[in-house]
Amino acid sequence: MGSTSLVRQHQRRLEDTGRTSYYINAGWAEDMSELVAEIRISVGGPRPPKYAGDPIERFMASRVLVREGDDRLRGLRALSTRVAESEGPRPIIILDEMHEPELVHELFGCYRDDIWQMPFRWVVCGQASRRSQYLQPPADAFFDSVLTLDALDQAASQDLLHTRLAGAGVDDEEAGLRILANRDRIVRQGGGNPRQLLAAARDVVLRSAEETSVSDRLVASAAALGATEMLAVRYLTRHGPTSASDARLLEALDITRARATQVLRRLEDAGLVRASNAKANQPGRPRRLYSTRSSLEGV
Secondary structure (H helix, E strand, O other): OOHHHHHHHHHHHHHHOOOOEEEEEHHHOOOHHHHHHHHHHHHOOOOOHHHOOOHHHHHHHHHHOOOOOOOOOHHHHHHHHHHHOOOOOOOEEEEEOOOOHHHHHHHHHHOHHHHHOOOOEEEEOOOHHHHHHHOOOOHHHOOOOOOOOOOOOHHHHHHHHHHHHHOOOHHHHHHHHHHHHOHHHHHHHHOOOHHHHHHHHHHHHHOOHHHHHHHHHHHHHHHOOOHHHHHHHHHHHHHOOEEOOOHHHHHHHOOOHHHHHHHHHHHHHOOOEEEEEOOOOOOOOOOEEEEEHHHHHOO
């Protein structure tokens, strides 16, 4: 079970006990104003109907709500006033995929006293490798407890695969045999991350031998540039066009947005990936998307 699955399960348990909780994918926010706007949308602030589902559209909607004067917490203050007037225990706000330590430090450090006075409890999920950055004073005093999820070891990774296969139907028998035949390779590619482990298993099932061969050559070429470059190519091969700010990419590679930009540009210079601009739905600079050249040119 990955961190997102864990917090989602925790949220369901909270709801079963009558506690109100809100899940926010903080990975979409690039600065403090966007983070506050996304919290407002999720908890009950302005929510245009057409933005209720798709996370990308919700993120684009949140950009409309930013910069409300000089008070960067204005939206949260208004929201907390409404919540405080209701009865019951304090709602719990879950900020998942909080990859930017600067945002944690700003919200729970610079604005710590303000946040303390609001009628919310907070759960923040980030990357263990940046724990010291998240907990730089004064933000460290805000959190009552800090939990660390260790990577899956080889035995746990194998158990996860077997658990998933145990629930497969008769029609999936051939796929299950292919996964078992490539189990050790899948575990190595998973690197202790449940999401990457299951993605590697899907690759074994869905991709042909020729596609696997091309992918392996791309990964081998990227490995010559570095371990992070290798992981980036593997991610792009599985997930398709991705930007350097993609929250799932940053989590999978355990790197910052700036580092992701550097890695993807190196891969582009080496001819292993290709960049293109995403279609912009509103004024502003379009996102730069990166794809493996094989997915674009049939290499």
